[in-house]
Amino acid sequence: MTDTPTRRRLPSLDRVRQLPAWSALVAGAFLGGLLGGAYGLLTPPSYAATSYVVAVPAKGATPDAARGFAQAYGRVATQVAVLGDAQVWAGVPVRTLRDSVRTATSPDAPMVSVTATSARPEEAVDMANAVSRALTRHAEATKDSTQVRLVQFSRAVKPGGPATAPTALTTLVGASAGGLLGGLALLARPRRGGRDDGPVPTASVPGPAAAGVPR
Incomplete structure (x- = not known):
């Protein structure tokens, strides 16, 4: 009877490590832009x-x-x-x-x-x-x-526009900051081993020669 090897599910950390390198930059820029846009929309003009x-x-x-x-x-x-x-x-x-x-x-x-x-x-x-x-x-x-x-x-005159940053600018700044943080996370990411990495096979040691067997 031959044992069929079963695949183990990779832990979540290993799954993250197997993502493409550019995914950290995209995720950071997306999240940063989302937060920056929300800040621009929710902040009242001044x-x-x-x-x-x-x-x-x-x-x-x-x-x-x-x-x-x-x-x-x-x-x-x-x-x-x-x-x-x-x-x-x-x-x-x-x-x-x-x-x-x-x-x-x-x-x-x-x-x-x-x-x-x-x-x-x-x-x-x-x-x-x-x-x-x-x-x-x-x-x-x-x-x-x-x-x-x-x-x-x-004398002070009526301002032509708000002094607060527009939503487009806060979104751009947030996306840039998020991309930068994603790049830093990418640099701190542990290096992934090669595909052929695996357990080193144990070298077989020849046993003693049987008696009466010519060499």
């Missing part, structure tokens, strides 16, 4: 509006003093003392202004940019202009001691 104020030195003050006070005004623009006045013109609470308004300054120019973000473009414009207006009023009240005035350089 609009940003920016206004600018410039520090002007008074008679007897130096441009360096104006740049220094511009840095200081950029830091205090989001404080409660300024935002408390800005909420009156913006029509939103102080907490909304604190979470939505950011300022930036430049070491080369005595200018402060005030950027506000909101789901509504008109509200973003109102918040940016309101904070700039409140900041210039506070600077005007202390100009006798600082010898520096803040003047509105540019």
